[in-house]
Amino acid sequence: MAKPSRSTLQPDRYFSSDPQQKQIARELYASTEHLPLVCPHGHVDPRTFADPDFNLGTPTDLFLIPDHYIFRMLYSQGISLERLGIPTVDGAVVETDHRAIWQIFADNFHLFRGTPTGTWLTQELHSVFGVDEKLTSETSQSIYDHIADQLTKPEFRPRRLFERFNIEVLATTDAASDRLHDHRSIRESGWKGRVVPTFRPDGVVNIDRPDWREQIERLSEVCGFEINSTSRLISALEQRRAYFKEMGATATDHAALTPYTAELSETEADRILHSALEGTAGEDDARRFTGYLLMENARMSIEDGLVMQLHVGSYRNHNRAIYERFGADKGADIPIPHEFTRNLAPLLNKYGNDARLTLILFTLDESTYARELAPLAGHYPAVKLGPPWWFNDSINGMRRYRDLVMETAGIYNTAGFNDDTRAFPSIPARHDLARRVDADWIAGLVLRGIVDRTDADEMALDLAYRLAKKAYKL
């Protein structure tokens, strides 16, 4: 069979096959393709930019080992994480031959057919690294060589890539106790790239996390006082938020199993905190404490202006054996159903009418899109909807989101795109895919007479660039 050529990356990829729609999509995409990338939420390590000479490692270091989207799929077909070089918690030996791991990856690249991971990788290999061949068992080693060679070059240092990618701003995600040394280094280095932190207090808020006490101690240490009451915890959070804001943060981020919110009396909150410190708090305590601190954080957001993100519905570390051997974020987080209408009522009744609050909601339960989220965003001044998250950050996922959300919420109650990735070199591919899918969606509206072309032009710019910038105050 003939060697697949560059043509595997079609210039009109992800557009409708209808010639008229494709033509409009092409034109709309042309207006957004080269806009700067606004990256208001993600998980790139700020160390990557703190050191001007940061080296991205081997192709396997770069593509596979940090990316649970990829290795979970290999694992699902019976390939052990040890063979893929995933480090263990206890430092037990795993595969260290990165060429061998890359070969396994290439041998199984067919598993990614039709997946967003597959499309991002193909584009990333092509556009970032200049790989024109398809990744197969046969081409595996020559592609490895090619990428390894590229990675030695100065223009593949992260700061240079950041500039080449045309990133206007990149937000990282950082623990409440983080001293933000890397962010400070970036700011003090004189480099013009804008990398800002995001305040994520989950570690000290969710008392059911195995490392909660450790996180509380760290927070205590960085704040300089003991955290033995809810009021002190709240003071600590306020202090850290102020510091994060000073360091450029415009947003906070909160993960919760469900969107439960409720007020607690100080007595009750203290009782739960003390139980947690004594290790006797139960599941319901954890839920109530998180729900209470979500409300407190909403209040703080009104006061300090930080945009509040809420990511809901991931049941973390579903596979205990994997968690115990390899730790968190190993592809074993599985969504659960959840409900927003009743759960968010306490928070929204208290703060939802206050336009100083921006609460951006993310879900893993698409059944809530049309039923709960779009009506909430289409009513409360404080509520905006984040883009399709995680498993739903995909071509079909984006189309479902548009289909289910837009008619009730309109696009102006949404927060644009974010890439939410820890895989830095995949950022351009992710934005490009989103811009293409959005251009095609808008083209469909034009063609069916739902919006006119004038509106379409504006919408394309809004979805690709303006909405994210505005929602996150960037």
Next chain:
Amino acid sequence: MAKPSRSTLQPDRYFSSDPQQKQIARELYASTEHLPLVCPHGHVDPRTFADPDFNLGTPTDLFLIPDHYIFRMLYSQGISLERLGIPTVDGAVVETDHRAIWQIFADNFHLFRGTPTGTWLTQELHSVFGVDEKLTSETSQSIYDHIADQLTKPEFRPRRLFERFNIEVLATTDAASDRLHDHRSIRESGWKGRVVPTFRPDGVVNIDRPDWREQIERLSEVCGFEINSTSRLISALEQRRAYFKEMGATATDHAALTPYTAELSETEADRILHSALEGTAGEDDARRFTGYLLMENARMSIEDGLVMQLHVGSYRNHNRAIYERFGADKGADIPIPHEFTRNLAPLLNKYGNDARLTLILFTLDESTYARELAPLAGHYPAVKLGPPWWFNDSINGMRRYRDLVMETAGIYNTAGFNDDTRAFPSIPARHDLARRVDADWIAGLVLRGIVDRTDADEMALDLAYRLAKKAYKL
């Protein structure tokens, strides 16, 4: 940029862009476009037709103030309801300059891009009022003038519009205690327009409503006896149903938070009623009492032949501050998930095999379409499915409904279209949109060889006209 012209209302709007499908859709639509409008469920005030000279007010009175679909979207972007002239419960002063309100509306008309409200409005302005320009900040006042001018003309009196719209029958929605004076006036006026009431007893059935006691007193008054037992409440309902039927009603309508149904002993039902009268009934009492009276109303429907509609899943008045200041129906009703299979089992086991009952189900939880509703409608002789409701009464919502319901239930277990609107002049636009979307859906079936053209022609007439008329016995 050139002034948008009439062409913003594309003649082939909402059809697929595929030329073959568009051609078939066009032909099917041509067969339904001019059929009379059957409006079996809606919220137009019968007063509108009782007075032959009824004046629809200013453009703002007509389009914005009564329509929570519109002002909730403006509110979601931080525009206060006071600025939009929405009347307060306590009569506190709100904006009275209708031109100023209209200007805000026009300044923010971009919020409706891609929404059904936007498409209905555009068509309504064009087809009912002859507005050819796009509503923008610039055109706002001239369009206001134009509409205001039209509204002074005799042909814009509601009865004349009713005739021009080619409405065959329009059902209103009326409280159990309503004496139907307006309906009587209409009947006695000699005007030929068919406007019929619908019996909606929610006010006296749902004991958790804030105004329940007031409603019970009104019912008591109109019936001429005290309602101090369940049997008397049931007698009152039966008496009112008979009166509504005499006044032309063919249907009842019931709203419930969930589709819970269950029998109660008379003792237990009386206990709950007495608690409610004493103001001590709890949430569970309310749920059980509603569930019990749903069953009683099903029994009555078998006896008197009134079609029973059940609308499920709206959590009313989610935003307490808005409710307290502006009252109900202000865009703050948010859906909740619900379940039909177990909840309706008591009612369906008792009455679902009786073909004398027509129970038309509406949901705000689309996850029930394929999972529960289509299988129930595809089995029980009594069950029919209502069209996509409220937030889902939209182009995408209709397509999802067809996609999720039709293969299991077929179209003959559905109840056709209804516009469910309080915005009288939007009725033709809503029916037109539905007829176009249906024509396009059927055209897709033809083109993919799923139904032949002969069947398609029948289906188009069924969906646009016959099914609603038959299901509602009109």
Next chain:
Amino acid sequence: MAKPSRSTLQPDRYFSSDPQQKQIARELYASTEHLPLVCPHGHVDPRTFADPDFNLGTPTDLFLIPDHYIFRMLYSQGISLERLGIPTVDGAVVETDHRAIWQIFADNFHLFRGTPTGTWLTQELHSVFGVDEKLTSETSQSIYDHIADQLTKPEFRPRRLFERFNIEVLATTDAASDRLHDHRSIRESGWKGRVVPTFRPDGVVNIDRPDWREQIERLSEVCGFEINSTSRLISALEQRRAYFKEMGATATDHAALTPYTAELSETEADRILHSALEGTAGEDDARRFTGYLLMENARMSIEDGLVMQLHVGSYRNHNRAIYERFGADKGADIPIPHEFTRNLAPLLNKYGNDARLTLILFTLDESTYARELAPLAGHYPAVKLGPPWWFNDSINGMRRYRDLVMETAGIYNTAGFNDDTRAFPSIPARHDLARRVDADWIAGLVLRGIVDRTDADEMALDLAYRLAKKAYKL
């Protein structure tokens, strides 16, 4: 109107109308159209093949009486099951004039417009029986005559049809206590058709079934020992699994109302078993006992290699009156919502990392596709997803499944197609429809640049043939 001709069965049916996509779909379909049929899960009675001269009866016997997909739709429109000749439990007289029943069916064939049942029937009449006319009130009797005539011919004996259909293997579904006499007859007959049993122990596992004690007694009898403890029940299951495996089975099948799994101590399990034997077990006992035996069966599958199927979410016999008069499987099974992430955690934590287990999951709750099932299958080595089941085994249902599952799970964590039918002559139509829909889906991926043509060719073969064969070890 002219008589509909053969053209009602379009050669390009179910493909997209886009000419480019249609062309690719056609080519992909050409590569799968004539592949043998792998039928790893279904409900054809093995008696059909045990007797070489088995007669399929009248057209009504063949098409209508055994097929609840068909008669439930007629029933939903008020046609009694008695009039349709459905046998009663107590043998009360029902309609016996098969021509009259067929006439009712034809008179109401419009009910099936746009349904999978309608499309399968049309193709079956055409391709299996050579019927070129559309089924209508007018053509009803001549079509009946034609089919009845065909059914007298030797080439319409089931074994001959099996060969003509090009079935490579057909799995039946058989109770745990079944002695598999028919399967033995088939094997000993020298006929080359491969018909294998599937071990389905629901009857003895789900203690809330009305006939559970009867089933336990049958199992006891066939095993030769009394089943008065959980360990004996487990021994019995193990013994029967071994026998089924010997008789060619490669899989087991389990139906559960929810996917609840949990371990039980032997004491607790025995307590529940004894309660069940005494008739005092409650609903929660049933749930826990089923959940425990699902885990035990997973363990057995690891040991004996039988593939484990789990079908979840059907609330059986929702309509009690129908159940009491006509028995089970009468079109009154209605799905309920369910949850996999938490419910399967015990089973998956114990066995999900073991690649010797293949656990194929089926659901009637599509909201779990993207949210729970695809992430689970995309992580756990043991988990595969079965094709869209029952109500969702349809053109739209298949597209939703692909849309919701593939991006996260990829196609290689799915188990291909199965027809799941008790209607033997509908098998080719069902596979043909699936192959067409899949070809069209893949063609769409090619055209939008998501997969290349080389990958597409492989995927078409995988979905049509290889995946089912591999997942079921056939």
